[in-house]
Amino acid sequence: MSETGELAFKVSELDAGDELSSVRxxxxxxxxxxxxxxxLGALPAHVPGRVEDxxxxxxxxxxxxxxxxxxxxxxxxxxxxxxxPLVGAGAGQIVVGDSTSVNVFKALVGAVRLARTGRxxxxxxxxxxxxxxxxxxxxxxESAARMTGCTLRPVTPAQVPGVLGDRTAAVLLNHVDYRxxxxxxxPGLTSAVHAAGxxxxxxxxxxxxxxxxxxDEHGVDxxxxxxxxxxxxxxxxxxxxxxxxxxQDRFDSPLPGWNSHAEPFGMRPDYTPAEGASRGRVxxxxxxxxxxxxxxxxxxxxxxxxxxxxKSLALTDFFLECVAAYxxxxxAESLTPVAHEERGSQVAxxxxxxxxxxxxxxxxxxxxxxxxxxxxxxxxxxxxxGFADVERAARVLAEVLAEVPGExxxxxxxxxxxxxxxxxxxxx
Amino acid sequence: MSETGELAFKVSELDAGDELSSVRxxxxxxxxxxxxxxxLGALPAHVPGRVEDxxxxxxxxxxxxxxxxxxxxxxxxxxxxxxxPLVGAGAGQIVVGDSTSVNVFKALVGAVRLARTGRxxxxxxxxxxxxxxxxxxxxxxESAARMTGCTLRPVTPAQVPGVLGDRTAAVLLNHVDYRxxxxxxxPGLTSAVHAAGxxxxxxxxxxxxxxxxxxDEHGVDxxxxxxxxxxxxxxxxxxxxxxxxxxQDRFDSPLPGWNSHAEPFGMRPDYTPAEGASRGRVxxxxxxxxxxxxxxxxxxxxxxxxxxxxKSLALTDFFLECVAAYxxxxxAESLTPVAHEERGSQVAxxxxxxxxxxxxxxxxxxxxxxxxxxxxxxxxxxxxxGFADVERAARVLAEVLAEVPGExxxxxxxxxxxxxxxxxxxxx
Numbered sequence: 001m002s003e004t005g006e007l008a009f010k011v012s013e014l015d016a017g018d019e020l021s022s023v024r025x026x027x028x029x030x031x032x033x034x035x036x037x038x039x040l041g042a043l044p045a046h047v048p049g050r051v052e053d054x055x056x057x058x059x060x061x062x063x064x065x066x067x068x069x070x071x072x073x074x075x076x077x078x079x080x081x082x083x084x085p086l087v088g089a090g091a092g093q094i095v096v097g098d099s100t101s102v103n104v105f106k107a108l109v110g111a112v113r114l115a116r117t118g119r120x121x122x123x124x125x126x127x128x129x130x131x132x133x134x135x136x137x138x139x140x141x142e143s144a145a146r147m148t149g150c151t152l153r154p155v156t157p158a159q160v161p162g163v164l165g166d167r168t169a170a171v172l173l174n175h176v177d178y179r180x181x182x183x184x185x186x187p188g189l190t191s192a193v194h195a196a197g198x199x200x201x202x203x204x205x206x207x208x209x210x211x212x213x214x215x216d217e218h219g220v221d222x223x224x225x226x227x228x229x230x231x232x233x234x235x236x237x238x239x240x241x242x243x244x245x246x247x248q249d250r251f252d253s254p255l256p257g258w259n260s261h262a263e264p265f266g267m268r269p270d271y272t273p274a275e276g277a278s279r280g281r282v283x284x285x286x287x288x289x290x291x292x293x294x295x296x297x298x299x300x301x302x303x304x305x306x307x308x309x310x311k312s313l314a315l316t317d318f319f320l321e322c323v324a325a326y327x328x329x330x331x332a333e334s335l336t337p338v339a340h341e342e343r344g345s346q347v348a349x350x351x352x353x354x355x356x357x358x359x360x361x362x363x364x365x366x367x368x369x370x371x372x373x374x375x376x377x378x379x380x381x382x383x384x385x386g387f388a389d390v391e392r393a394a395r396v397l398a399e400v401l402a403e404v405p406g407e408x409x410x411x412x413x414x415x416x417x418x419x420x421x422x423x424x425x426x427x428x
Numbered sequence: 429m430s431e432t433g434e435l436a437f438k439v440s441e442l443d444a445g446d447e448l449s450s451v452r453x454x455x456x457x458x459x460x461x462x463x464x465x466x467x468l469g470a471l472p473a474h475v476p477g478r479v480e481d482x483x484x485x486x487x488x489x490x491x492x493x494x495x496x497x498x499x500x501x502x503x504x505x506x507x508x509x510x511x512x513p514l515v516g517a518g519a520g521q522i523v524v525g526d527s528t529s530v531n532v533f534k535a536l537v538g539a540v541r542l543a544r545t546g547r548x549x550x551x552x553x554x555x556x557x558x559x560x561x562x563x564x565x566x567x568x569x570e571s572a573a574r575m576t577g578c579t580l581r582p583v584t585p586a587q588v589p590g591v592l593g594d595r596t597a598a599v600l601l602n603h604v605d606y607r608x609x610x611x612x613x614x615p616g617l618t619s620a621v622h623a624a625g626x627x628x629x630x631x632x633x634x635x636x637x638x639x640x641x642x643x644d645e646h647g648v649d650x651x652x653x654x655x656x657x658x659x660x661x662x663x664x665x666x667x668x669x670x671x672x673x674x675x676q677d678r679f680d681s682p683l684p685g686w687n688s689h690a691e692p693f694g695m696r697p698d699y700t701p702a703e704g705a706s707r708g709r710v711x712x713x714x715x716x717x718x719x720x721x722x723x724x725x726x727x728x729x730x731x732x733x734x735x736x737x738x739k740s741l742a743l744t745d746f747f748l749e750c751v752a753a754y755x756x757x758x759x760a761e762s763l764t765p766v767a768h769e770e771r772g773s774q775v776a777x778x779x780x781x782x783x784x785x786x787x788x789x790x791x792x793x794x795x796x797x798x799x800x801x802x803x804x805x806x807x808x809x810x811x812x813x814g815f816a817d818v819e820r821a822a823r824v825l826a827e828v829l830a831e832v833p834g835e836x837x838x839x840x841x842x843x844x845x846x847x848x849x850x851x852x853x854x855x856x
Contacts (some may be wrong), residue, residue: 028484028489034491036492040491040492042491043483043487043491047483048483051479051480055471055476055720056476059468059471059662060470060476061456061458064795064797066663067468098711099685099711101683102530134686134695135689135695136685138697138699140684234715235486235494235495236500236712236718253571254533256570256571257564259564261563266800267563269566282529283530284663286527286664286665286714286717287662287663288716288717289714289717290664367492369492372693
């Protein structure tokens with residue numbers, strides 16, 4: 001049997017053993033192999049009808065009454081409680097709203113303030129941030145540092161334990177690296193941060209919905225994440241903020257909007273923060289996007305996160321196997337760790353002509369994305385990606401790589417290849 | 429002719445002369461008199477179809493490609509330019525996104541930083557804020573003051589000129605008071621702020637879409653506003669930020685998310701702010717809500733803001749006339765200024781049993797809202813409220829007031845009547 005034949009045979013075995021295969025029908029999909037769910041999740045099939053009801057009936061007919069009658073006012077906490085089991089959090093600790101960037105600001109300023117209350121020793125005036133993080137986290141961390149009188153220390157996650165000390169106020173880390181797909185050691189790094197007396201903030205954008213996070217179990221202090229990747233909430237759907245229960249009454253938000261007031265309709269001139277997760281709210285919640293997200297989260301009914309993780313690893317293992325079989329050695333180098341405990345739910349391949357390669361892949365119905373300067377990113381959403389998709393993606397990739405003159409493209413001089421705006425996915 | 433007969437006759441004259449009467453058909457309305465458009469605007473008729481296209485085709489079929497092909501990425505600036513003519517701003521100065529509260533934070537911190545660059549004299553370390561403002565502005569101003577080393581001075585708008593000085597960094601004012609409907613003197617107060625060398629920030633939530641604002645003409649520095657009131661963008665639709673063109677290259681946002689980077693897809697570790705209005709962006713834009721707003725703004729096609737203002741004043745004049753004719757003197761006191769130049773597009777009536785009165789009004793198909801402690805609020809959206817609505821609202825109000833024992837309710841002791849959660853509209 002040829003290599004292709006062997007792998008095709010393995011596909012049928014793997015697909016037959018896929019206990020999540022029926023979940024795919026909960027999504028709107030076509031004959032494209034969609035490996036960009038780590039940027040924008042596919043549309044759950046029942047979302048359009050729910051959005052239509054929100055627009056036509058809740059807004060159009062009930063209008064202002066929907067703030068109570070349609071549960072608009074309580075949506076941020078209610079939807080937070082739907083996300084909670086997916087990230088290992090008990091109820092009442094997550095609130096939905098605002099963008100990830102805004103939530104990073106709330107979390108990081110809040111973390112510095114927490115680190116400065118009730119702790120002995122010198123003033124804590126350093127924020128440690130993952131230097132390899134998605135850029136917005138670094139930019140916002142810089143602003144948070146500036147506005148709290150801190151110095152920012154960007155280091156790699158591996159360097160974090162070595163730089164922690166009694167000056168460290170807060171540490172902001174990504175659970176999964178958006179480029180390489182590397183999964184960082186959340187339990188170990190959180191422990192190290194706590195041993196230094198600092199506060200741990202995790203960005204779950206690339207892990208929530210793809211693997212178990214265990215926020216409560218591992219004692220994470222604060223966390224943020226988006227909902228439009230593995231949670232399929234729709235383009236730019238609202239992000240969320242987790243504040244561990246024991247810290248909630250000391251959480252001091254830099255964005256104390258009226259929605260976070262203990263009595264929002266008291267219209268009082270003085271600010272008194274609400275109890276619980278609501279303290280993380282800011283302004284009026286964005287109802288259309290929020291209720292689309294609420295509907296989207298129903299695809300998780302009866303889906304154990306453990307099964308998602310098992311399938312995710314099987315998908316990425318199989319993709320690496322197919323790539324190794326189909327693509328000539330040296331033509332595209334995997335940046336994604338081989339060890340399961342260090343792998344998220346994506347595979348990143350480096351090749352010098354990645355922008356052009358991705359363009360051709362998309363033309364042939366294999367959708368991943370391109371990240372500067374030379375990375376092909378393939379995200380594997382276990383809820384709707386199957387093993388046949390994986391084999392086809394690797395096969396088409398091999399075809400494209402055979403056509404594109406990798407050597408020539410590799411001759412582009414310098415270490416910072418020119419930008420190729422607009423080639424590939426968006427939104428991290 | 430009876431009073432009712434005379435006013436009914438006047439209705440037909442006024443409705444016959446209403447040059448905006450045909451605009452009403454652009455909205456989904458029923459037989460309710462909807463006077464709560466100052467809290468949540470009615471649904472424009474073509475919005476549901478557009479939202480369905482965004483969900484089913486743009487998200488469901490094109491998926492990640494829509495960031496370019498459906499214009500998602502450029503929506504914040506494009507929609508800002510649709511709002512611009514409604515508030516007297518030239519193109520390229522408004523960006524849509526985030527909540528009003530988050531934009532107040534950006535604007536006010538940005539204003540303090542502007543006030544501290546390139547100006548002689550002592551360090552400017554005071555923020556003046558409208559003490560009668562919608563509470564979130566006060567709460568966020570307090571946070572902005574704390575994080576920029578300023579002192580907060582809450583005063584009434586009338587007191588503003590008297591407290592300005594060489595310590596004043598920024599002044600945050602509401603164009604129209606959310607309770608009383610009083611319109612403040614934007615040109616005069618902005619001039620006074622500038623004469624003191626400070627930066628003027630205006631909150632347009634209750635004026636944009638109801639009356640001319642003249643941001644450019646009056647030299648306003650920064651402004652924010654929501655889009656779900658007179659702009660009919662839908663529940664919690666994204667807010668906007670205006671930064672005057674000459675200040676844009678010095679605008680220094682406290683929320684420098686990746687969307688505001690000069691090269692957002694360069695994924696660079698160092699932050700370089702974008703030019704122009706884009707500098708006010710933060711994270712990934714909330715596409716469903718944003719594109720619903722874009723569709724909603726089409727109801728303004730061919731509608732001059734001057735005509736809207738003229739009709740708004742005619743509506744509120746007529747409402748006050750009908751209330752005076754129908755409601756016994758002393759039963760409900762108007763808090764809304766008689767002078768046109770001091771009136772927004774709402775009428776606020778104070779009566780001691782306002783919560784119960786509004787409940788009964790809503791039961792009878794006249795929807796306004798109740799604001800603590802004793803205010804009935806009626807908003808008049810000239811695009812879809814007619815003069816027959818106005819007469820009916822006043823007539824039903826008189827009926828309800830005749831039934832509800834105002835005297836008894838008025839005997840509730842003290843100056844701070846108990847809260848009545850859940851009675852009335854939401855979201856300011």
